[in-house]
Amino acid sequence: MDTASPFGTHRAVDPAGALPYQAKRLDLSLPLKPGELLIDVERLNIDSASMTQLAAAHGHDPERVGAAIDAIVETCGKMHNPVTGSGGMLIGRVAAVGPDTAKPLAQVGDRIATLVSLTTTPLRLDRIDNVDLTSHQVVVKGQALLFENSLLAVLPDDLPETLVLAALDVCGAPAQTHRLVGPDDRVLIIGAGGKSGILCTYVAAKQVRDPRQVIAFDYKDEIVARAAEAAPGVTTMVGDATDAVGLMLAVSAATDHAMVDLVINCVNVPNTEMACILATKDRGRIYFFSMATNFQAAALGAESVGQDIDMLIGNGYARGHADFTLDLLRESEVLRRLLQGR
Numbered sequence: 001m002d003t004a005s006p007f008g009t010h011r012a013v014d015p016a017g018a019l020p021y022q023a024k025r026l027d028l029s030l031p032l033k034p035g036e037l038l039i040d041v042e043r044l045n046i047d048s049a050s051m052t053q054l055a056a057a058h059g060h061d062p063e064r065v066g067a068a069i070d071a072i073v074e075t076c077g078k079m080h081n082p083v084t085g086s087g088g089m090l091i092g093r094v095a096a097v098g099p100d101t102a103k104p105l106a107q108v109g110d111r112i113a114t115l116v117s118l119t120t121t122p123l124r125l126d127r128i129d130n131v132d133l134t135s136h137q138v139v140v141k142g143q144a145l146l147f148e149n150s151l152l153a154v155l156p157d158d159l160p161e162t163l164v165l166a167a168l169d170v171c172g173a174p175a176q177t178h179r180l181v182g183p184d185d186r187v188l189i190i191g192a193g194g195k196s197g198i199l200c201t202y203v204a205a206k207q208v209r210d211p212r213q214v215i216a217f218d219y220k221d222e223i224v225a226r227a228a229e230a231a232p233g234v235t236t237m238v239g240d241a242t243d244a245v246g247l248m249l250a251v252s253a254a255t256d257h258a259m260v261d262l263v264i265n266c267v268n269v270p271n272t273e274m275a276c277i278l279a280t281k282d283r284g285r286i287y288f289f290s291m292a293t294n295f296q297a298a299a300l301g302a303e304s305v306g307q308d309i310d311m312l313i314g315n316g317y318a319r320g321h322a323d324f325t326l327d328l329l330r331e332s333e334v335l336r337r338l339l340q341g342r
Contacts, residue, residue: 039144043137046079050291224238235254
C-alpha cells in the first residue's frame with residue numbers, strides 16, 4: 001500500500017491491509033510515510049496479564065522470558081502475546097517524523113510514552129538488556145512506529161520515568177473509575193493491590209461519601225494492604241477471586257446481602273468472571289479492566305445465573321486519562337511510593 005493510513009493498515013503484511021491488532025505481522029521498514037513517527041525505544045512495560053503468563057510459562061527466569069519476548073517481536077513485528085492477546089506500552093525518544101506531516105504527535109527529540117498497545121505498534125528489538133519480572137519493565141534497544149491516530153504522552157520532568165511508565169500503562173482504569181463511581185455506590189475492586197487496583201481504589205474512595213463503601217479485594221493480606229494504605233478507611237477482604245461462590249458469600253456478608261453496585265476487575269489471572277457477576281446486585285455494573293477476562297465466559301455466565309447487569313469492556317483509553325492519572329501521582333505521595341515499589 002503506497003499511502004499511509006492513520007490507523008496503520010499500510011504496515012500490516014499478514015494479512016495485507018489488516019488493522020494492526022488483527023495482523024499476524026507488522027512491517028517497520030523505512031522510509032517513513034506521512035503522519036508516522038519513528039521512536040528509538042528504551043523500555044517496554046509488558047502488561048500484567050502477559051508478563052504473568054510469560055513468567056509462569058518460562059519458570060520465572062528473566063533470561064527465558066526475555067528470549068520469549070524477543071521471539072514474539074521477531075515473529076510478529078510487534079509485542080503481541082499469542083496466549084493473552086495483550087502487549088503493553090513503551091518509552092522512547094522521537095527519532096524522526098514522516099514527510100509532509102503537518103501536525104506531528106511530537107517533535108524530534110521528545111521523550112514519550114505510548115498510550116496505545118504494543119499489540120498495534122510496529123516494533124523491532126536490537127537487544128534486551130534487562131527483564132524485571134516484578135515491575136514488568138524490560139530495558140531494550142530498538143525502534144517502533146506510531147501512526148497519525150496513535151496516542152502518546154510527552155514525559156513530564158517532575159516524576160520519575162519508571163513511575164510514569166508504570167502509571168501510564170494502566171491510566172485508563174482510574175480515569176474510567178472516576179466516570180463510573182457515584183457518591184452512593186458500593187464498589188468492589190478485585191485485584192486491588194496491583195498497579196491499576198491501587199489507583200482505582202484511591203479514586204473510588206474519593207468519589208464515594210464513605211470510603212467503607214469501597215471493598216478492596218486481593219489474595220493476600222500484605223497485597224490488599226497496599227490498597228488500604230493508598231485509600232485509608234476502605235473495607236479490605238482477602239480471598240480467591242476464582243472462587244465465585246466464596247466471594248459472593250463474603251460480599252453478601254459485608255453488604256448485609258445488598259451486594260455491590262459496581263465491580264472493577266483488575267486481576268491478571270483468568271477465571272474471575274463469575275465472581276464479579278455473583279458479587280454484583282441486580283442492574284449493577286462490572287468494569288472488566290483485566291486483560292485476562294474471557295468475555296464469552298462473562299456473557300454466558302451472567303445469563304446462566306440470571307443476572308441482569310451491565311458489563312463494560314476495559315477500554316484502555318479515556319479522553320484525558322494520562323493527565324488525570326499523572327495528577328493523581330502529583331497529589332498523593334503515598335500513591336507515588338506504592339507504584340514506584342511496584
